[in-house]
Amino acid sequence: MITGEDMEALGYKYFTEGQALTLNDYQAKASATAIYPESAKITYAAMGLANEAGEVLGKVKKIIRDGTFSREDILDELGDVLWYAAALARDLNSELSEVAQRNLDKLASRKERGVIGGSGDKR
Numbered sequence: 767m768i769t770g771e772d773m774e775a776l777g778y779k780y781f782t783e784g785q786a787l788t789l790n791d792y793q794a795k796a797s798a799t800a801i802y803p804e805s806a807k808i809t810y811a812a813m814g815l816a817n818e819a820g821e822v823l824g825k826v827k828k829i830i831r832d833g834t835f836s837r838e839d840i841l842d843e844l845g846d847v848l849w850y851a852a853a854l855a856r857d858l859n860s861e862l863s864e865v866a867q868r869n870l871d872k873l874a875s876r877k878e879r880g881v882i883g884g885s886g887d888k889r
């Protein structure tokens with residue numbers, strides 16, 4: 767098990783009471799700033815998620831244009847992606863940990879069945 771001390775030794779600096787920030791803790795804290803009309807539930811967060819994913823690409827694109835990129839800029843945009851993912855999960859009455867576990871279960875199943883490569887959402 768990785769402890770808060772391990773994380774600190776590795777240079778990670780975001781903790782909740784000595785432990786690494788969990789996905790659900792993050793979601794709860796981010797939820798305090800997820801303020802949009804009830805009528806825009808799901809759609810607002812889904813659109814924001816797509817927009818922020820594009821912003822990640824915009825930062826990565828600078829590798830082509832400038833031959834370099836800012837790790838910090840990409841991480842900031844990735845955080846925005848996470849914020850919208852947390853909001854969308856909330857709008858779907860789910861916790862981020864459920865989203866993460868479902869994804870891991872899906873990938874493990876694909877690997878076990880030898881279909882980790884290829885395409886198709888339901889393989």
Ligand SMILES: [Mg+2]
Pocket residue numbers: 818821842843846
């Ligand atoms: Mg952004």
